Amino acid sequence: MLPSYYEFHNPVKVVSGKKALENIPYELEQLGVKRPIVVTDKGVVEAGLLKIVLGAFDSSGLTMGALFDETPPDSDVAICNKIAALYRENECDCIIAVGGGSPIDTAKGAGIVLAENAEDLMLYMGAERLTKPIPPLIVVPTTSGTGSEVTYAAVIADRKKGIKMAFTSYLMLPRVAVLDPRMTLTLPAKITAATGMDALTHACEAYYCLQKNPISDAHAMGAIKLISENLLTAVKDPKNEQARMAMANAALLAGAAFSNSMCGMVHSLGHAAGGVCHVPHGLAMSIFLPFGMEYNIDKTGDVIGELLLPLGGADEYAKTPAAQRPYRAVELIRKLRQDLYDACGLPQTLKDAGVPREKLDEIAQAAINDGAHAFNPEEMDLGDATRMLQAAYE
Amino acid sequence: MNSQYPPVPSGKKWFKELVAKITLVVLGRGLAAAANRDPDIRREVSKWPNGFSLMMNIKPGGPRMTVEKVGGRLKYRGAKPDDATLIINFKNVDAAFMQFTAQIGTTRAFAEHRYTVAGDLGYAMSFVRCMDVLMGHLFPGPVNKHLLKRLPPMPLKKQLIRLYIYTIGIPLGR
């Protein structure tokens, strides 16, 4: 079904596969830049991933303008400012972000500071407030989940003021996303599982939420198929390059899908659980996804039923009568979750994720204040959110 | 200057601008009135800090209106202020017209990127919920049915609030 109106925007060049990193110098040349600043975090350095990235520049004759490896797990305004200063000091002309969600968001934040010559990032909070593009940003993701390499959003905290600021702007999009199998090989099983479920949630929600459109649908379907076929393998057999690559691609596809068609209540609940009780985002997605899908069956059951095709495969889809498909799809996601639990102990309930029961009301309140569920097909009010949380608790 | 290829100045959508202008007044005054009467909106507004202001603006320079929270109550400030804590920017007058004439709902307009939000998205959500309740008051049930995801119940108390908004809130602006 074609929406009456939609927008889709994804100009990110994707460089994916064996020795993809080695193409970064060429991509820089294409972008007309030659002195990057590398933004990453300690985890990446310790895992030896940075060495591989830097190794890709050997014999290219390029010089890194600066290397910043102190990104904290939550990106912060102060860090963005620091990076911007480093960038100016060393006369860099582009940014390479290596890592998970945090270094990428931080790089985007630093980009805003640089582009707008901003003193205070707060002025640019909200949707589409930038007026100038950020410096060319090349992203090398080391997890397969957030899809930050193709999204135009960033969440940056201001610890001094104790707030989290969300920025969205098409001018913030990275120019190149580099997916190299070496980057995700060392990801621990549990994080692989959680980030994989995160990507799955992006794709599922992108597929059934309000602003779905033919282009995001295609991305979402592709992502779900890759995830349902490869996530378990990637968790059980971490050195399997093919599965790892599939997951990296799936995360990118899902990211492109949901950043254009937006996500729904699962994200609201997930953001809230993360905000109130520090439940890791991917884990929260994994816990809430089946409940969110079930909740929407009444409104968009047929659309959710279509997800059975990539989730269960053609045979399963063909043999399940149309009316049963959405329920079967939810079951398969529950089964995947159970399998992940068996394989690496990924919690399935809020209780196991360490959320105290008293906090549920607070999470519910935060969830309905979160923007994501505006795009959810079914309305969710405070009572609904509370019920959902209680159902997901045990 | 080559007269064969003259510059083409843009026209003006008088009617739509007029409707938008009027609706902005209605919405602003309606919201301010409802915020002081309707428990659902009041609950939302109570979470906004004092001095918080909300602007609905139609790009590029278009009609706008602002409401401001002063002393715990929402006040209609008209078109004069040119900055606010939270700004709802409609991309063009047609986007605003569609929403104001109940062709699309607030949520759907947001989903379709008909307007952009400058400011904290959390407050924007709060605003969207207020608008949904306000729409419930301003439009009759059958219209709301395709605007809102879920029709709110309209007990007598809410009907009285509706009456208040139409008879006192909007005309007198209190």
Place this chain on the structure above:
Amino acid sequence: MAEIIGTNNKVLIVDLTTQTTELYKVAEQERLCYLGAKGLGLKLLYDRQEPGADPLGPDNHIAFMPGVLMGTGAPCSGRFFAVTKSPLTGIFAGSSCGGPFGMQLKTAGWDGLVIKGKADKPTYLFLDEEGVQFRDAADLWGMETTAAIEKLDAKRQASVVIGPAGENLVRFANIRSGHRFLGRGGMGAVMGAKNLKAIVAKGGAYKIRPVDSDSFERHKKRATKYINSNDMTGDVYRKYGTAANARMNQEGGILPVNNFRDGKHPDFDLISGQTMAAKYDTSPHTCKPCTIMCGHKGTIRGETRPIPEFETVGLLGSNLGIFDTDAISDWNEICGRLGLDTISSGGTLAWVMEATENGLIDTDLKFGSTDGISQALEDIAYRRGFGDDMANGSRWLSSKYGGTYYAMHVKGLEMAAYDPRGSFGQGLNYAVANRGACHLSAYLSAQEVFFKMLSPQWTMAKAKWVRFFESLTACINSLQTCQFTMYAYLFESPVVKINPTFVLWANMQLAPEAAMPLVDMSLYRGFWSSITGQDISLWNFFKAGDRIHTLERYMNTREGVSRTQDTLPPRMLREGRPCDPKGRPVPLNKMLDSYYKLRGYNRNGIPKPETLIKLGIV
């Protein structure tokens, strides 16, 4: 013989862990508020049991409650009630039974028996007017119900026993008394978990006399007259038993066929009460005392057996695609001997068959085939092989193997044999019934399909009638008498009698508020007042029903029930049936909101604080 005038108000509370007992005196006010049987049982549990108790743990209580009518000789009063937290659903469940245990318990001077704790070895209780003895049940353990009853029952002495299913904690094991059962909710497993094989009550110590005998006799006479003159109670059920529903369900298109995939079947008449009555030469075999006499026995495969009830032929018959009553009777016997609920057994087997069809599990069971069912039932009772999984019911199975779409349960309790897609009010009833998919909570299919007093596929006025009949049945189950008396007492009163059906229809459908006051509850109230000597106004009587129903709801919401659980199996919400030309699913949400409002629940289905205060629950 000593006499009890009205009520004795003595409840015995037994702790199996410490082998101690205490006596609880029911206050007059408490009785007026909760009447007795179901209502009082719930109240006793509400006061004693913390939320979150494990149904199979020592903290769970089980209460056996005869009502005020028991022992007085009122028509159809041979019934007692049991309340506990169900291992099948994890919430509270009540069950009504017409076995002889209730009468002996009552005439031993007890208005209730509450059991908690857990015995450290197999035990049975022996109860008389003096109190209770804890007896060793080593030689009874493992026995089938029939053998155990033979051993324990004697003149003026009757028991409730569990079979192997209860001992093995099958989550839908039942409790047997005489030839009748506390069927639903897995109460047998609760007893089994307490190592309690049986309870024997030796009665006859007291004679129960109403306070106002004259008034009581007058009411009894009128009640008997109504029962005899009513078509349903005086003719259809009396002659053919509840299985007569098969014909009416077929006509209304609500007969479950092949796991609720259709609502009609050409072979329906093979399982109808009328056919069985002719085939098996039946005679009454009822609760005592009874005036309706819907229970029957007959000669099946050369032996005298009870005739399967409608729910049994529906769930173990048509819903499995089977119309062979000999075989159904065999399974009925097996379930009876082993102590299995036939509804949940049938519902679970139907899920197993459909899941097998869909390749989720690998069994030999298939729709329309009688092969392997006896074996499956025994495997369930003894938890052998796949039976160990099946013993947990369809909700558990579907969450393990998939197939939630066609797991026909609500809140874990398997659905009875009325398809809500041909009876929307029944659909709302299933969704909101306190113990799960219980057909008797409001039993609207009787009004919609049997008597055609409401249009089955309309949602209009359904919430109001569900609420009305829920409260009324809560009253009936708290008096306690048979729910079928409702047909006679309500529809035989002169006001109803003189009106043709279409007038009643118009009234009930279009002006329910006007129709409700016309419903004649004077017999129920009359019995109550003449026996206890306490006057109760119509308003207070009905409010007691509201109170009892809402208390149970409140107890369940403390266990985590909310709107999320007030739903129907997905099949009911998304799929039409071949027999229904319009193919309509149940428009549940529409009815749910107005129902909550009527009940004083919030939009999430939780009783509002003011509702609880108004009803005097908190």
